[in-house]
Amino acid sequence: MQLDERKTKILQAIIRNYLETGEPVGSRTISKYTDLNLSSATIRNEMADLEEMGYILQPHTSAGRIPSDQGYRFYVDSLMKENDKKVGQMQEIQDMLLERQDKMESMLKQVAKVVANNTQYAAMVSSPRALGNKVKFVQLSRVDAGQILAVIVVERNVIKNKILSVTEELSDETLLKLNILLNTNLNGLTIDEISLGMIDAMKKQAANYSGIVDEVIDAVAEAIRAEEDLEIYTSGATNIFKYPELADNTKASEILNTFEEKQMLGSLVNEEERGIQVYIGEETPLQGMKDCSVVTATYELGDGMKGTIGIIGPKRMDYDKVVGTLRTLQDQLDSLYKGNGERKDD
Amino acid sequence: MQLDERKTKILQAIIRNYLETGEPVGSRTISKYTDLNLSSATIRNEMADLEEMGYILQPHTSAGRIPSDQGYRFYVDSLMKENDKKVGQMQEIQDMLLERQDKMESMLKQVAKVVANNTQYAAMVSSPRALGNKVKFVQLSRVDAGQILAVIVVERNVIKNKILSVTEELSDETLLKLNILLNTNLNGLTIDEISLGMIDAMKKQAANYSGIVDEVIDAVAEAIRAEEDLEIYTSGATNIFKYPELADNTKASEILNTFEEKQMLGSLVNEEERGIQVYIGEETPLQGMKDCSVVTATYELGDGMKGTIGIIGPKRMDYDKVVGTLRTLQDQLDSLYKGNGERKDD
DNA sequence: TGTTAGCACTCCCTTTTATTGAGTGCTAAC
């Protein structure tokens, strides 16, 4: 069977209607609120066809139709037209971002919050990963007897600190020489480029300073390599109570659980492609969210720093709006950091 | 009317039973499962008295009795005997804490998680506040043209970083002198002790170095004073679904909302007294948790660093166990940091 | 050949009506 124009129109009408109301939609509704000028009987025939083709389904005999996953998929791929209007109010994000830009963490929390508020779905934001960054500056200082503070600054001014406890005292002179050694050797390298061989070479060069330096060099190398763990910020989890089909105890509990265990959301973080992904129902990579749809977008802060924003809602979510929101956000985040290479972190 | 021994025993039996089952308890149950050897009719008379006195109430005529807030209060204040047995398994906390001690943040998250798992209620942990800490070490370094890195270490090795953008270049010599100036003046002072007067004095001493130093000194002073914001970690929020009296949509949504907006939990953070507080029903300082009971404990890491742990559950929570758990935890956290003045933070 | 009116049928949902059973309060006897 073919999906001709009329069938497409009817399918679209069904989905639109269902997105709004959340109730199965019947043939009479379509007949009345469409410009097709067809009787309900005709619509019924077409609906039977659409059901056979797998785009819609009946919760039970003598109920209206609701879209199937396949139906939603078709809608998202072919029928949807993003609307910019509703997104207008996202301007506020721009303002908020500018205000709170001083701290990466609070900014991302803010983004999650605004997204959740704006869409009325649940939102998550992952912290950006910056593995390609180069070491800019390393410094060791004596803080206390037996305690050395190592400060490492990498590009974008991401700062790492580590306190090293040493059993043997290091002289001021040794410390100074070590600082020079470390900076000379590590400056300008990315984290990946710091190999074991390099570290050994440094140790050899330092051999004549003191017995303890090996330890210190190791510790610094480790501190540099220490992968910032992936932070995930969420907001609006309780919005799911707004959608009856998700609000029953079993489902709500399952969904909220996944949300609470933020690592579980890690599977959404996909740094591969910059774009917007829509997962419908079973397609989702998240266990326990089979009744939801998930939309993710990769954002970029300047270059090299990529993170993910995700929106989780019922299958009948307003895909147009969600995709529009994410697209706007991508642009805003991108332009926010354009020509602004700084980042502070504590 | 007097609350004689028999009434007390009956009240206790009612509460114990209700804590376990969550069902209203009738006179027959008490008559059978108590060593009082009284008929149900007698119990009924006593129960009528207890109701009149306000310790118990009936959800509806011809139902058994459940404890009132006042009943719970009496139980907690007079009847409860903490049991150490169930807490035994808390030993695991000790192990976990030792393992993850390297990072304050993950340790606190871990504490919240273990508490939630152990009690099957919702848990929150606030980060400790350390306002009395003294400055140990200050250092300025040039990271880039126009960018100065300020590193401040205070007692317990809490480290603060700040990148300062300066329009005018500072010479190596100026930087060195500034470092000496800052350390001489600030070392050993607590955050509160750093007054405006002091800062002015420093500025005057520095006046001959360069025009830009005022700015730098201000920035450093501000960085020192910048209050660490109160972080709150939560876990086990979804445990509330385990208690039918909290699991209906309206209540669950309200409770989870409060939990999601972590600042709201801030009202639980009470640094005043070290001890365990039990809030029953209406007594709670948390809006939207009137159907819950909340138990909080102040913990201390070494001296001066105080934080709060809170447990939120249904009114019929196992107060014995919860209080026992919190007490154990207080001891463990305390002893963990005894003779171990270190703390790392990034 | 596609469209439409008409009608019987299905099945969820809501309301109504019974039924059950745990638990009470009261009274009278011990």
Next chain:
DNA sequence: GTTAGCACTCAATAAAAGGGAGTGCTAACA
């Protein structure tokens, strides 16, 4: 003061009865 007995109450569950939205099918129509 304690207890057995009994009538009564009321939530909870089940069963029965309507109501209604929506369907599928058939037959007539353009």
